Amino acid sequence: MGFGVFIHRTDSIYEDSPAEQYQFPGQYLGRVQSCAGDWIIYYEPRKVAATRGYFAVAKVAQVIRDPKAPGMYVALIEPGSYLDFVNPVAFSGQDGVVERGVLNEAGRISGRAQAAVRSISAADFNRILSLGLAEDQLELPRTGESLETSSLNDLSERVQEPFLYERDRERIMQLSSRIVRDRLFRRLVLQAYDKRCAITGLKLINGGGRAEVDAAHIRPVERNGPDILVNGIALSGTAHWMFDRGLISLSDELEILISRHANDRDSILGLINKTGRAIVPSGVYQRPHPQFLNWHRENTFKH
Numbered sequence: 001m002g003f004g005v006f007i008h009r010t011d012s013i014y015e016d017s018p019a020e021q022y023q024f025p026g027q028y029l030g031r032v033q034s035c036a037g038d039w040i041i042y043y044e045p046r047k048v049a050a051t052r053g054y055f056a057v058a059k060v061a062q063v064i065r066d067p068k069a070p071g072m073y074v075a076l077i078e079p080g081s082y083l084d085f086v087n088p089v090a091f092s093g094q095d096g097v098v099e100r101g102v103l104n105e106a107g108r109i110s111g112r113a114q115a116a117v118r119s120i121s122a123a124d125f126n127r128i129l130s131l132g133l134a135e136d137q138l139e140l141p142r143t144g145e146s147l148e149t150s151s152l153n154d155l156s157e158r159v160q161e162p163f164l165y166e167r168d169r170e171r172i173m174q175l176s177s178r179i180v181r182d183r184l185f186r187r188l189v190l191q192a193y194d195k196r197c198a199i200t201g202l203k204l205i206n207g208g209g210r211a212e213v214d215a216a217h218i219r220p221v222e223r224n225g226p227d228i229l230v231n232g233i234a235l236s237g238t239a240h241w242m243f244d245r246g247l248i249s250l251s252d253e254l255e256i257l258i259s260r261h262a263n264d265r266d267s268i269l270g271l272i273n274k275t276g277r278a279i280v281p282s283g284v285y286q287r288p289h290p291q292f293l294n295w296h297r298e299n300t301f302k303h
Contacts, residue, residue, distance in 0.1 A: 003125040004035035005054075005099065006075075007116040008042045010285055015069075018042055018056060019082035019226040022075040023066060028117040032075050035060045039081075039172055041120065041128055043091075052088040052285070054098070054128050056228075057175065080221070083175060084229045085132030086187050098131065099124045133184060178221075185227045189215035192281045193234035199248065199256060200236050201273035214240045218292040223299070230289035233278070238271065249301035252290040254278040259302040 006022050014023040024032060042056040059081035066072040089098060091113075097103065101124050102113035112118060174180050195211035196203040204212040216235045219225030233250075235243055242248045248268065249257045254277045258268050273279060280287045297303075 001036065001038040002034050003038055003120045003122060004031065004040040004060075005043050005118050005120050006032075006040050007045055009044060014072075018058065018077070019228045019231075020077055022060075022077070023069070024073055024075065024117060026071055026073060029063070029073055031115075031117045031119065032060070032073065033063050034119060035075070036063050037061075039125070039175070041125065041132075046091055050283075053091055054085065054089040054132060056082060056084045057129060057132070058082040059175075079224060080226065081175070082226050082228055083181060083184060084188055084227070086184060086191065087132055087134060089128050089131045098128055100127075181227050185217075185232060186215040188229055189232040189234050192229060192232075192283075192286045193279075196234060196279060197236040197239055198233050198278040198280055199239040199243075199272050201279050202236060204236070212236065216240050216243060218288055219295045219299075220244075225292070225295075229286055231292045233280075233288055242268070243296075244300070246300045246302040248272075249297050250278050250288065250293050251297075252293055254280060254288070257297070257301065261302040 008016055008018055008022070016022055022032075037060065039057055039059050041054050042058065043054050044051045046053075059078040061076045061078040061081075063073060063075050066074045091097060091099070097109065099113075099120060101118075101121050102109055104110040190211055190213065193213075194203065195205070195213055197213050206212055213234050213236055216233050217225045217227075218231050218233055221227070225231050233243075239248070242262075247259045247262045249259075251257060256272050256276055256278060258265055262268055278288070
């Protein structure tokens with residue numbers, strides 16, 4: 001087993017779904033198999049417009065032949081392991097490239113940097129992970145949720161310290177912590193939505209500096225919903241309650257749908273923003289994905 005970097009493009013010709021699977025040709029089979037059972041980082045190449053660089057982490061469950069495409073293989077991602085970075089990490093910064101393994105003996109970028117799949121050292125993996133999950137300001141959890149800041153800080157502090165194997169693995173294990181993942185997901189969603197409710201359009205900050213908005217999963221975690229930004233939406237407490245109980249939903253075009261079972265439709269109409277459409281981030285890769293919106297309409301929304 002070993003860490004790896006998988007290149008993924010939003011306009012990829014392959015049938016990729018980062019939170020579920022990664023399709024690749026046979027020439028990369030050995031490299032991908034070496035990552036089975038371990039964690040990988042997704043990277044969007046610099047030639048992509050508005051590239052996100054290193055943008056997410058996930059765990060490879062197993063590698064199989066693609067039953068639909070001869071000569072192709074699929075790396076299946078362990079359910080619930082995918083996590084978008086709070087801060088996409090650029091290929092290079094003030095201190096040079098963050099993935100030191102792509103440098104040759106002369107300290108220059110080698111052809112290895114062009115490989116669609118490549119192994120990565122524990123030091124490079126943790127350097128990128130620490131930058132991607134670092135939080136400048138901690139988003140407070142919803143009422144009743146535990147802070148447990150020590151476990152989160154272990155992921156982002158002391159980036160310049162030596163990367164010992166035991167510490168590396170301890171940090172990786174924390175990626176499976178539900179408390180840590182919930183906090184990072186909240187930070188990611190609130191950051192993308194500018195702490196504004198997608199349904200009401202309200203941006204309320206209380207006296208303690210806490211945003212009065214929730215990071216809601218469109219397809220719940222307990223129903224196999226991933227911690228991926230496109231499965232998230234920022235909702236105020238009332239909107240979240242209605243969304244979870246199927247009184248409101250969204251069309252693929254982000255039109256706000258109101259259930260015919262709602263007993264006070266006029267009040268709901270008074271709550272939603274005047275456009276009648278959800279207010280979402282400008283980036284396409286940040287918006288609710290039709291796959292999850294369809295799931296919510298089919299399994300939660302009361303038609």
